[in-house]
Amino acid sequence: MLLLHLSDVDEASWAKRFAEALAPYPVVRRGDQFDPAEVRYIFVWKPKPDAFEGLTGLRAVLSLGAGVDALLKHPKLPDAPIVRFVDEDLSQRMSDYVVAHVTMHHRGFSKFQADQKARRWDQYYPPAASETAVGIMGMGVLGQDAARRLKPLGFAVRSWSRTPKSIDGVEAFTGPEQFDEFLSGTDVLVCLLPLTPETTGILNRETFGKLRRGRLLGGPVIINAARGGHQREAEIVAALADGTLGAASLDVFETEPLPQDSPLWNIPNCFITPHVAAISNEASGVRYFSGIIKGHEAGEPLINVVDRGRGY
Ligand code: NDP
Ligand code: OXD
Numbered sequence: 001m002l003l004l005h006l007s008d009v010d011e012a013s014w015a016k017r018f019a020e021a022l023a024p025y026p027v028v029r030r031g032d033q034f035d036p037a038e039v040r041y042i043f044v045w046k047p048k049p050d051a052f053e054g055l056t057g058l059r060a061v062l063s064l065g066a067g068v069d070a071l072l073k074h075p076k077l078p079d080a081p082i083v084r085f086v087d088e089d090l091s092q093r094m095s096d097y098v099v100a101h102v103t104m105h106h107r108g109f110s111k112f113q114a115d116q117k118a119r120r121w122d123q124y125y126p127p128a129a130s131e132t133a134v135g136i137m138g139m140g141v142l143g144q145d146a147a148r149r150l151k152p153l154g155f156a157v158r159s160w161s162r163t164p165k166s167i168d169g170v171e172a173f174t175g176p177e178q179f180d181e182f183l184s185g186t187d188v189l190v191c192l193l194p195l196t197p198e199t200t201g202i203l204n205r206e207t208f209g210k211l212r213r214g215r216l217l218g219g220p221v222i223i224n225a226a227r228g229g230h231q232r233e234a235e236i237v238a239a240l241a242d243g244t245l246g247a248a249s250l251d252v253f254e255t256e257p258l259p260q261d262s263p264l265w266n267i268p269n270c271f272i273t274p275h276v277a278a279i280s281n282e283a284s285g286v287r288y289f290s291g292i293i294k295g296h297e298a299g300e301p302l303i304n305v306v307d308r309g310r311g312y
Contacts, residue, residue, distance in 0.1 A: 001026045002293060003039045003055070006064065007046040014282060018043070021290040025297075041293055044071065052078050060302055062289050064280050066090060066142070067227060068306050069195035082306040083292055087284050091145035094192070094278035097225055098146040101249040101271065102155065102188050105221040106132050110247045110269035127215055129154035135186030137202070138193035138226065139165045139172070140312075142278075146192065158186060162310075183210040188221045194312030195227035203231040208239045218246030218269070225277040228253040237263050240270055251277040 002022065004015050011029060019027040028034045036054030044051060045064035051074070052058070058080040063071055066085045071077065108126050115122055126132075134150055136143045139161040147157045147170050158171045160182040165172045173182035183189070189211060193199045203224055211220035222245060224231050233254050239245040247269040253262075256275055264270050296302055306312065 001028060001034065001038045002041045002043060003034070003036075004029050005042055005044045005047050005051045007048070009045055009064070010282075014043070014286065017282060017286040018290065021286050022293060025293070040297075043289060046070070047074060049074075049076060052076050059296060060292075062292065063306075064285065066278075066280070067194055068312065069227060069229070072306070072308065072311060081302055082308070083289075083302050084304055084306055085280050085285060085288065086141050086304045087280070087288055089281045089284040090278050091142055093281075094142045094225060095146045095149045097251065097273075097277035098190055098192075098223065099149055099153070101223045102134055102150060102190070103153070104271075105188055105216065105223075105247050105249070106155075108217050111217055114268065124217060126217070130156060132156065132187050132215060133158055133185050133212065134188045134190060135160065135182055136190045136192060138191065139167070139170075140192070140194075143190075143192040146190065158182060180210055183207060183212075185212055186220065187212050187215045188223065191222070191224040191226045191230050193226050193230060195229045196311035198311075200229050201232050203236070205232070205235040205239055205244065208235070208244045211245075216246055219243050220245060221247045221249070223249040225249075225251040228256060233262070233264060236270070237267065240267050247271070249273075251275055 002018060004011050006014060015027055015029050037056045039055045040057055040059045041062055042055060042058060043062040055078060058078055061080050061082045063082055063084045068082060068084050106126055106129060108124055111124060133156040135158040136147055137160045139159040143159065144167060147159060147167060150157050151169050159165055160173045162175060164174045191203060203222055213219060236248055240248060249271040251273045252275050264272060292302065
């Protein structure tokens with residue numbers, strides 16, 4: 001039996017699709033009549049504190065989110081394996097966001113926007129893409145896809161990850177010992193890390209101060225599409241004000257929704273989106289997780305299982 005426990009999304013619609021994809025396998029929602037001991041899989045997004053109560057026969061927790069930081073903090077999280085969402089459609093959507101914001105900053109969008117407002121004709125020519133280094137923190141599913149899509153546009157792509165990576169045409173850096181070297185050649189810093197104790201607050205003033213200066217007009221740029229916990233927002237505000245950063249694109253925030261009184265709203269070279277960089281699409285999500293359930297029921301091992309020790 002599959003139990004759905006989704007908040008902030010259309011649970012009924014997901015349930016209907018799952019029932020069609022898995023029939024005759026039983027699919028239930030909170031409020032339905034069922035024996036919790038018969039639930040083998042629970043599909044969750046922002047599960048409530050009682051979400052896992054009575055689920056004694058659980059084989060896997062299926063996470064609608066690619067990021068599992070919040071799920072791992074659930075006080076009653078059972079011991080079952082956690083399978084996270086990994087999907088081509090999700091990667092494509094995230095890369096769309098990253099490519100759009102990298103190219104926007106590379107082409108001096110904030111300068112020309114300010115010039116237009118001031119009716120100022122100032123012919124600034126951005127550097128060539130090949131002279132602009134995009135440093136991606138996190139070379140997992142999403143980071144690798146973004147790197148693959150940025151390369152053909154001509155950008156110099158660098159990566160930083162926990163373990164060594166070898167990706168064609170990407171200059172790779174690994175671990176805390178190579179972090180400063182990674183930053184020192186980076187003009188646009190993209191965060192696609194999972195939120196863990198090691199990565200919390202990594203987008204801070206000290207990090208910004210180590211980025212390469214002199215290549216992009218106004219200073220280096222940060223793009224965070226991972227988690228708000230990665231960024232120190234007060235330090236971003238200060239860095240944008242004093243020119244340590246030339247611009248920022250933020251899709252995620254320390255508190256979501258971003259509070260009305262956040263100073264970030266009013267900064268012209270800070271580009272805010274409301275955690276929409278990549279949404280888990282219903283059709284592909286149902287296809288992916290139904291495949292996982294069917295495969296596991298047929299004796300296949302689970303895929304994309306979260307390593308609780310690493311935190312992602
Ligand atoms: P993956 O688990 O596939 O990749 C994570 C990458 O981060 C890996 O390369 C990993 O290194 C690296 N990493 C982890 N810890 C460290 C560390 N301490 N130092 C250096 N590198 C580290 O994750 P995804 O690519 O699938 O997703 C990344 C994040 O994107 C998610 O966790 C989620 O928070 C966010 N997200 C945001 C969305 C949005 O709409 N804004 C939508 C979807 C996801 P290694 O390869 O060596 O293990
Ligand atoms: C995710 C997200 O982690 O939407 O999938 O943020």
